[in-house]
Amino acid sequence: MLFQEEKETPRKSTRASLVASSLLKSILRGELAPGSKLNIDYLREVYQVSLSPMREAISRLVSTGLVEFEDQRGYRVAPVSLQLLAEVTRLRSDLESLALRYAIERADLEWESSVLGALHRLNRTERDVSSPEAMEVWESAHWSFHKTLIEGCGMEMLVEFCQNLQNQSDRYRRIFLKKPAGSADIQDEHNAIANAAVDRNADLASKLLRAHIERTGNDLARQISGELPED
Amino acid sequence: MLFQEEKETPRKSTRASLVASSLLKSILRGELAPGSKLNIDYLREVYQVSLSPMREAISRLVSTGLVEFEDQRGYRVAPVSLQLLAEVTRLRSDLESLALRYAIERADLEWESSVLGALHRLNRTERDVSSPEAMEVWESAHWSFHKTLIEGCGMEMLVEFCQNLQNQSDRYRRIFLKKPAGSADIQDEHNAIANAAVDRNADLASKLLRAHIERTGNDLARQISGELPED
DNA sequence: CGCTTGCCTATAATCGATTATTGCTGCACA
DNA sequence: TGTGCAGCAATAATCGATTATAGGCAAGCG
Numbered sequence: 115m116l117f118q119e120e121k122e123t124p125r126k127s128t129r130a131s132l133v134a135s136s137l138l139k140s141i142l143r144g145e146l147a148p149g150s151k152l153n154i155d156y157l158r159e160v161y162q163v164s165l166s167p168m169r170e171a172i173s174r175l176v177s178t179g180l181v182e183f184e185d186q187r188g189y190r191v192a193p194v195s196l197q198l199l200a201e202v203t204r205l206r207s208d209l210e211s212l213a214l215r216y217a218i219e220r221a222d223l224e225w226e227s228s229v230l231g232a233l234h235r236l237n238r239t240e241r242d243v244s245s246p247e248a249m250e251v252w253e254s255a256h257w258s259f260h261k262t263l264i265e266g267c268g269m270e271m272l273v274e275f276c277q278n279l280q281n282q283s284d285r286y287r288r289i290f291l292k293k294p295a296g297s298a299d300i301q302d303e304h305n306a307i308a309n310a311a312v313d314r315n316a317d318l319a320s321k322l323l324r325a326h327i328e329r330t331g332n333d334l335a336r337q338i339s340g341e342l343p344e345d
Numbered sequence: 346m347l348f349q350e351e352k353e354t355p356r357k358s359t360r361a362s363l364v365a366s367s368l369l370k371s372i373l374r375g376e377l378a379p380g381s382k383l384n385i386d387y388l389r390e391v392y393q394v395s396l397s398p399m400r401e402a403i404s405r406l407v408s409t410g411l412v413e414f415e416d417q418r419g420y421r422v423a424p425v426s427l428q429l430l431a432e433v434t435r436l437r438s439d440l441e442s443l444a445l446r447y448a449i450e451r452a453d454l455e456w457e458s459s460v461l462g463a464l465h466r467l468n469r470t471e472r473d474v475s476s477p478e479a480m481e482v483w484e485s486a487h488w489s490f491h492k493t494l495i496e497g498c499g500m501e502m503l504v505e506f507c508q509n510l511q512n513q514s515d516r517y518r519r520i521f522l523k524k525p526a527g528s529a530d531i532q533d534e535h536n537a538i539a540n541a542a543v544d545r546n547a548d549l550a551s552k553l554l555r556a557h558i559e560r561t562g563n564d565l566a567r568q569i570s571g572e573l574p575e576d
Numbered sequence: 577c578g579c580t581t582g583c584c585t586a587t588a589a590t591c592g593a594t595t596a597t598t599g600c601t602g603c604a605c606a
Numbered sequence: 607t608g609t610g611c612a613g614c615a616a617t618a619a620t621c622g623a624t625t626a627t628a629g630g631c632a633a634g635c636g
Contacts, residue, residue, distance in 0.1 A: 128416050128589060155617070164591045166397060169619090170404060177408025179502060185359050186597060188618060201500050208443060269432050271410060275506055359619060386587070395621045400589090417627060419588060 133161045133171035141180050141191055142281065144289035149193040152181065178278050180285065194286060196335060202282045203331030209276050210264055210327060211320040217266025218316040225266040226312045232262040233308040237301055243293070253284075259304060263311060263323070283331065290338045364392045364402035372411050372422055373512060375520035380424040383412065409509050411516065425517060427566060433513045434562030440507050441495055441558060442551040448497025449547045456497040457543045463493040464539040468532060474524070484515075490535060494542060494554070514562065521569045 137157070140146050158168045172189045175181040183189050217225065236255040242248040257280060265273055303326045310319035368388070371377050389399045403420045406412040414420050448456065467486040473479040488511060496504055534557045541550035 130589075131416050153617080164589095165619095166400070166590055169397070169401065170589090173401060173404050174407070176405070185362055186618065201502065205500065205503060212439060269436065271432065271510075272436060279502075361619075384587080395619095396589095397620055401619090417588065 128167065129163050130167040130170040130174070133163055133167060134174045136161065137171055138175060138178070138180070138281075141175070142285045142288055144285065146191050148191050148285075148289070150191050152189040152191065154188070178281055180281060192282075194289070196339060198282075199286050199331065199335055199338065202279055202286070203328060203335070206276065206279045206283060206331070207324045207327045209272065209279065210260065211324045213264035213267040213269070213272050213276060214311065214323055215267075215316045215320050216269065216272075217264060218311055218314050218319060220268060221266060221311075221314060225262075228262050229259075229266070229308050229311055232259040233304060235259075236304060241300075257284075259308075263307070283334075286334055286338070291334060359398065360394050361398040361401040361405070364394055364398060365405045367392065368402055369406060369409070369411070369512075372406070373516045373519055375516065377422050379422050379516075379520070381422050383420040383422065385419065409512055411512060423513075425520070427570060430514075430517050430562065430566055430569070433510055433517070434559060434566070437507070437510045437514060437562070438555045438558045440503065440510065441491065442555045444495035444498040444500070444503050444507060445542065445554055446498075446547045446551050447500065447503075448495060449542055449545050449550060451499060452497060452542075452545060456493075459493045460490075460497070460539050460542055463490040464535060466490075467535060472531070488515075490539075494538070514565075517565055517569070522565060 137146075146152070152172055154165065154168055154172070157172070158165060161168065161171075163171075172181060173183070176183050176189070180192050181189050182192050232255075236252075236259045239252050239255045240248060241252045260280070261273070261277070264276055267273070303322065307319055307322045307326060310322055313319075368377075377383070383403055385396065385399055385403070388403070389396060392399065392402075394402075403412060404414070407414050407420070411423050412420050413423050463486075467483075467490045470483050470486045471479060472483045491511070492504070492508070495507055498504070534553065538550055538553045538557060541553055544550075
């Protein structure tokens, strides 16, 4: 063949996959209330699929921690609480900074470049808190930056766990944070983290990342504490 | 029907659950080879269940990391490699010691008692390397001890992740370690960890736990390195 | 001969019907 | 008036049949 068609393996999605990702979004957006039962017949109707793919889709989300399951009782959306949010924030702080340390340890040009690339994209994405659509784009770039940082550790299991924690965190933000509380120095924080990372200053980078995550988490918790019972 | 057939197993579990736990054991024992495809029709035959619970059972194991899934390609047993083992060992070391630190931080009498209880049971369980059955019992007590230590952290997500890592580790041991390599001072190690824990000496306890996990993991890796390609 | 292309089989995915279990409701009874 | 149990929905779980897809094989074409 003259020029090798670069097929990205656009593997055709199954219904179960499509429903699963759609359902994930619904849960993250809080459209399916925390703690509520996932009635399969109802969801079947909503997504217009049969029982098998519906069950399969739901069951896949169990591994993300956003759905819980009990024999003969079915599935329900994971509950929320200030305590759980604190747990998520602490683990994000511990694990993302851990992953970043490993990433810096085995850093190569490739990784450094992706980090600076992701940073640039994030900085060039406007954070217009008045536009939900724009915020979606910004949040996506934001997580991309974080993910790029930690993916350098080369440990899939760790990255996946961080992804789950991020999803949890994201859910709290979407559900409870009506007014995006964006301090102006967010951008400075990201720049500082990225610089420390490519400078191979693990202690500093790790410290800054922790601070960044904990600040975000605490801001969120403070906003929520009025709306949610202490436990 | 006149004679309502009494179920021989008055269980609450569903077929899917039973099959899932049975399948998990099979994978841990290496009866289902790492990397091999999980042929649903075949497994259906083996476990004598229909397609739906079979799929459900398999799909639940995906969250443990012992089974991988791809759309239209089905399920397969997670592969093994020295590199992956190293990853598992490192994460176990990092995360169990992290959990232990948190546990010590919020330690109460209840936790201290369970730790010493689990330690006692472990010490009183004979480690007879010539008897597979005895070793099963010992391994169970061993993991119980570890789990008791880390459960004190009160973070379910972290404990569950540690459990997954432990399962992974366990699989390598069962598959590759034909001759249990038990140094005589294993018991001393456990005692030292437990003592440091109830003494609330987080630094020492954490250091000892790391050493314990890394020693085990490295012993295993050394034994394997002859059998497995470096990757 | 080598490459493409179109069956063909194995297997993954989906479906709708059926069975089992749970949890509620209302009636009998103390 | 409270308790317990039978019967009755609601819904979770399972089944076997059907449809869709992938990957191998062989015929057709260059």
